[in-house]
Amino acid sequence: MSRLVQNRIANTWLRLKPSIALSSVFIKNLTTVPEQLPETNDESSQSEKIWNVIVGKAGDRVSEDEVFHRLSNDELCNKVTLSDSLVHKLLHRFRDDWKSAIGVLKWAESCKGHKHSSECYDLAVDILGKAKKWDRMTEFVERMRGDKVVTLNTIAKIMRRFAGGGEWEEAVKVFDRLGEFGLVKDTESMNLLLDTLCKEKRVEQARAILLELKGHITPDVYTFNIFIHGWCKANRVEEALWTIQEMKGHGFRPCVISYTTIIRCYCQQSEFIKVYEMLSEMEANGSPPNSVTYTTIMSSLNAQKEFEESLRVAARMKRSGCVPDTLFNNCLIHTLARAGKLEEAERVFRVEMPELGVLVNTSTYNSMIAMYCHHDEEEKAVELLKEMESSKVCNPDVHTYHPLLRSCFKRGDVVEVGRLLKEMVTKHHLSLDESTYTFLIQRFCRANICEWAYCLFEEMISQDITPRHKTCLLLLEEVKKKNMHEATERIEHIMKTVKLTAPVK
DNA sequence: TTAGGGTTAG
The missing domain is CATH 1.10.10 (Arc Repressor Mutant, subunit A)
Structure with a gap:
């Protein structure tokens, strides 16, 4: 960014009482993502x-x-x-x-x-399904059938969209018609249907279908794991455990996935004694826990702020000789950061991961950046952002910037907030999501610059992002205080006409 | 085709 542009931003942001018209144009330029191809090359x-x-x-x-x-x-x-x-x-x-x-x-x-490539066909089916345009989706699939381009992948999209949209019976009908699409009802396609149903909390229906099909199609390890997952999702561990027995009855050995799924369920129930019992059982049974198993347990402990216990799990994993991967290390870094062990987190990031050849990703950097921001070491956070940009291994996302923005607000540096937002949009082509808009609006209100908050609010609406009810209320209160009549009317109008999002959780 | 989310808090 040129010096001139930087100065202009700084000057604009330093005017703390901007007119709405001026700031509107400015913020529009600031946060609206320029349309462009995700990847650039020489002919870009x-x-x-x-x-x-x-x-x-x-x-x-x-x-x-x-x-x-x-x-x-x-x-x-x-x-x-x-x-x-x-x-x-x-x-x-x-x-x-x-x-x-x-x-x-x-x-x-x-x-x-x-x-069209088959990927494009499938994507179109998926888009229509996402919009719940069932007639159009069916019509489109019929056309594909005529062109003989329906694959099991297409079927997966249709089924998952039907079931996700509450039309699980339609998903079953699609399975019944597989032959018409030149596909066969076999273990693979049956598993697809069962998995779709289980993921939509229709494990009972899935069970009934399995019993019906059992005579013609043989279940495999995947089938049973799908059910274990389905029962766990419905919080019915007893049935999940019973499925393990059933699996053994069919001559299949429960694998690490079977056990890890159940462990996750125990974690959600905070039944940690059972978690550790199962870990030992896995070791004894010759299906030792892997990186996924340990990460699952640690994430759950972290959610309960049991960071020290979480670190003991990490130590147990290391003792077991299990090979760590990226997600495990991300979780470990996060745990160490929350436990206040900055040097150890740095060591994992700088020494352990490179030594073991574990790749870093955006989340790895994000955890490190968040850690530095939380401990008021922003210079290091900014350094890491620069390193991330130049490393080309991964790119920043909105989560990379959240802690940085938060730090700027904390020390009242709105000029830096502006600079970061500009960087997000122009340099990295990131678009602000609902939570980022909500956060910014809140903080601008608190910083007594509700003019900016209002501009972001307008921009949010123009991008079809629905604000939360609470956000509207907060902003409304602020603009009223400042006698911004036009804005007051506009917010009240939006609150009446738009279906607002309820607070999360 | 089956398993692992993290956070911008007060």
Whole structure:
């Protein structure tokens, strides 16, 4: 960022009583993500241009026919050589906007020589299912059936969307019709159906279906693990344990996944004695716990702020000779940080992980950055952010910035808040999510700059992100205090017309 | 095709 731009930001932010009009424009520029391709390469400027044209034409919530029409009549769009990856990225961009997605898909079909990949077909099915457009989804799948492009992957999307949308009977019907799609009812496809049902808390129905199919299709280890998970999800450990016995009866040995699933359930019930009993049982049975098992237990202990106990579990894992992975180390770093053992966390990050060849990811950096911020060592946090940016191993996400933003608010440095927000948006193309907006609005209100909070509120609405009821109330109170009549009316209007999100938990 | 989430708190 140039010095000039930096100064401009600083100056704008230093005016603590900005007019709404001025700040609105500024914040808009600040936090709205510029549309662009997720990945850039040498030809990025050209493809970015095309991307912007297509997204601009398709992205303002018009009908699918209108999208098709606009794209078909655009000069630049007509010249584009469509790649599979471009269509895929476009569909992904419109994953929450089925009309635009289907419009884009129709246009792509009409382009000379273009044929959809099966991934694009499946993504389209998934988008329609997510929007619960069952008729359109079914119609689309029928077309796919005609083209003989339905795979088990497609079926998985349909089933999971049906079941997730409360239509589990429809998911079962899809299984019954597998033959029509040129697919077979075998253990794999049966497991897919059972897993779908179990994940949607329909373990009883799944059980009934298994009994019905048992004569024709043989269950395998996966089948039983799916049920163990299903019973645990329904908080019915007794049945999960009984499934272990049933599994043995079929000649299958319960594996580390079977036990870990049950351990997770015990953790949720805070039955830690049973957790440790099961750990010993696993060791005795020749299915020793692995990195997933230990991470599960530690995460649960951490949630209860039992950091020392959590560290004892980590020590037990090391003694057992079990190989740690990234998620385990992330959890360990988090635990050490919360236990106030900064040097040890640093040692895991700087020495242990590289020595063992365990890759770091965004979460690893995030835990370290959060740790430094919590202990007022922001310089180190910022250093790490820079290291992350230059390492190219992983990129920052919104969680990377949360603790940094929090620190700025804590010391009243709103100029730095502005700089960080700008960096998030322009440098890393991150878009602010609901929780980030909520957090920022809250803190700006508390810092007595509700003008900024209100601008973020407006921006949130314009991006179709629904504010929480509590956020509206807080902001309303603040703008009233400052006699911001226009804003007061607007917030009251939104509170009446928009279905507000209830507080989490 | 089956198993592991972390946090911006007061």
